Amino acid sequence: MSRKKKKVGPLKDILIESYAAEGKSIARLEEGKVLFVENAIPGDVVDVGIIKDKKSWMQGRVLRLVTPSPQRIEPFCQHFGVCGGCKWQMLPYAQQLIYKQQQVADQLERIGHVELPELQPIIGSPHERYYRNKLEFTFSTNRYLTFEEIQQRDEKITQQPALGFHAPGLFDKVVEIHTCYLQNEPTNALLTALREYTTLHNLPYYDYKAQYGWLRNVIIRVTTTGEVLINLVMHHEDEENRIGVLEYIKANVPGITSLNYTLNPKMNDTIYDLDVICYNGKSYIEEKLENFRFKISPKSFFQTNTYQAETLYRITREFAGLTGTETLYDLYCGTGSIGIFCSGKAKNVIGIEVVEDAIKDAYENAALNGLDNCKFYAGDVEKICNDAFFAEHGRPDVIITDPPRAGMTEKLIQQLLKMRAPKVVYVSCNPATQARDLQLLDAAYRITRLQPVDMFPHTHHIENVALLELRDEV
Numbered sequence: 001m002s003r004k005k006k007k008v009g010p011l012k013d014i015l016i017e018s019y020a021a022e023g024k025s026i027a028r029l030e031e032g033k034v035l036f037v038e039n040a041i042p043g044d045v046v047d048v049g050i051i052k053d054k055k056s057w058m059q060g061r062v063l064r065l066v067t068p069s070p071q072r073i074e075p076f077c078q079h080f081g082v083c084g085g086c087k088w089q090m091l092p093y094a095q096q097l098i099y100k101q102q103q104v105a106d107q108l109e110r111i112g113h114v115e116l117p118e119l120q121p122i123i124g125s126p127h128e129r130y131y132r133n134k135l136e137f138t139f140s141t142n143r144y145l146t147f148e149e150i151q152q153r154d155e156k157i158t159q160q161p162a163l164g165f166h167a168p169g170l171f172d173k174v175v176e177i178h179t180c181y182l183q184n185e186p187t188n189a190l191l192t193a194l195r196e197y198t199t200l201h202n203l204p205y206y207d208y209k210a211q212y213g214w215l216r217n218v219i220i221r222v223t224t225t226g227e228v229l230i231n232l233v234m235h236h237e238d239e240e241n242r243i244g245v246l247e248y249i250k251a252n253v254p255g256i257t258s259l260n261y262t263l264n265p266k267m268n269d270t271i272y273d274l275d276v277i278c279y280n281g282k283s284y285i286e287e288k289l290e291n292f293r294f295k296i297s298p299k300s301f302f303q304t305n306t307y308q309a310e311t312l313y314r315i316t317r318e319f320a321g322l323t324g325t326e327t328l329y330d331l332y333c334g335t336g337s338i339g340i341f342c343s344g345k346a347k348n349v350i351g352i353e354v355v356e357d358a359i360k361d362a363y364e365n366a367a368l369n370g371l372d373n374c375k376f377y378a379g380d381v382e383k384i385c386n387d388a389f390f391a392e393h394g395r396p397d398v399i400i401t402d403p404p405r406a407g408m409t410e411k412l413i414q415q416l417l418k419m420r421a422p423k424v425v426y427v428s429c430n431p432a433t434q435a436r437d438l439q440l441l442d443a444a445y446r447i448t449r450l451q452p453v454d455m456f457p458h459t460h461h462i463e464n465v466a467l468l469e470l471r472d473e474v
Contacts (some may be wrong), residue, residue, distance in 0.1 A: 008050045010063055011035070017046040021107065021432070023087050023460035029095050033058055039081065043069025043089055071095055076129075082146060083175040084168035086458035093457055096182040097124050100462045108119065108464075111435035114442045122452040122462075123311055129181045129452070130455050131305045131457065133222055133287070137191065138269075139163050139198075139215040140174035156448050161205045163218075172208040181262045186237045186253045190230065190256040197245055206235060214238060215245075216264055216311065219385065221296060224306050229258040229265040229284035231276060231298040236265055258282045260298050260323045272299055272357070286368075289313060292340055292361055300361050301334045305455045311340040312453050312463060316400060319425045319449055319467040322346050326397035329421070331381050331412075336362030336374065338400055338427070343371050350393050352384055356422045383416045407433030413440045420444065424468040429455075431464045438466060447472055 016025045020036055027035040027048075034057045040046050045067035048060035075081070075089035081359035088096050101122045108116055125131055133238030143162035179188055198205070198215065206213035217233040230249065234242060243259065250259060259280040262271050274299040276283075282295045289310050296302050316338060320328065322345035330339035333351030335358050343349050343366075351374065353359055362376040375393070377384055399421045401408065408416075409428065416424065426444060428434035431452075438447060445468035453463045 008053050008233050011048045014048050016040045021103045041069050048196050083165045088458045093128050097122050104464050107431040108435045112438045120451045123306050124454050125457050128457045130184045131181045133306050135183045136219045138174050141205050141207040142173050143173045144173040151251050190253045197248045223287040228255050229285045231260040233262045233264050254407045308455045315451050315465050317342045320398045327394040329396040329399045331401040332403050334366050349374040352381050382411045398423045400425045402427040407432040407437050422470050426466045
């Protein structure tokens, strides 16, 4: 009969020694085990509660900060440590960039096991706050209560409504957000207006456990050109209250150029298969990158940090080394932003994306910029890119691939090896899966340039651009 493993109690006075990845830091215990700790930084001395205990490693959470690291600074947001976003506010931004650079280097070396060029210094974001162009807030009947709030209350705790962000790891609880530093106004003004109106008129928020209620989400998008799009998501039609809240938003939140609503009776929050109805103004907003214009509808994908998107795309274009004669393939092209950004220096741009609605947006964006050298196709790359396709559109001289966090499928990588484009520019939002893919591409390509770019200050997320060139012997 197997014995139940003895539970490890809290560990006292643990010195955090170094940064690991994905927002975790490392301590090394006397018995040789590695301890991964969230919400701690190198130099902290902490008491740690153990969450997982494996043979060679443990994972824990900070119970008490005994001695703060000399690197620590005061977080600027009142919601720090509760809402789950901006987890590195206690670190100076320059130090965040050092750790992000280290993360890219470590993952490329530890996972990739391929020959690497010198990693260029990371390019930081010019805006450390108010850099996001899109945020989504949730209405919930169940406000998240901190441990301190629960301890201080003697009476039985009753559910309270909240408008804010989902609490980390809890689908039904929401952290009430009063001031968010991620996005420019009118974001906070919108939250205030919604909170005032819904409280005054006793409008029901959504209960995610019971799947009952009315107000579900509000999505706000802002542009550097000064346009603002709002989409209010409700569970079902209630015409009188819908008109009331939308009119209140229109009258009390300045600068809205596109006011929309969506009815979502489903059990999940995705709206990509639902109709968005324009209530007032245009049904879209426009953004600019260099001299290129992009139409952004409520369901469009667009790089979340507009300021750094320009930097990321310029690096991608530079790595591509276009001279005006090349056929450029833009894989995972989304709404066509990277391909369009590079179109002025390419003979032809062929964008491929599995989401059909994104391809429609890509064609609209190409037309908006008067481009006739961009074509876009919906479908899987490995199915589309065959000999017949190449005969019609030309074989790629340069491939740009910008996959999701999961990276590319092995089937697609094998297809890239068959396509044998002289250059591949790999834009990644996850250096770990990028390193895995680069190892497979090493069969035909050598990596000649690497450039990390920080799109999301105060988080552990990091982008990395790699240039691969076809080996001479292949």
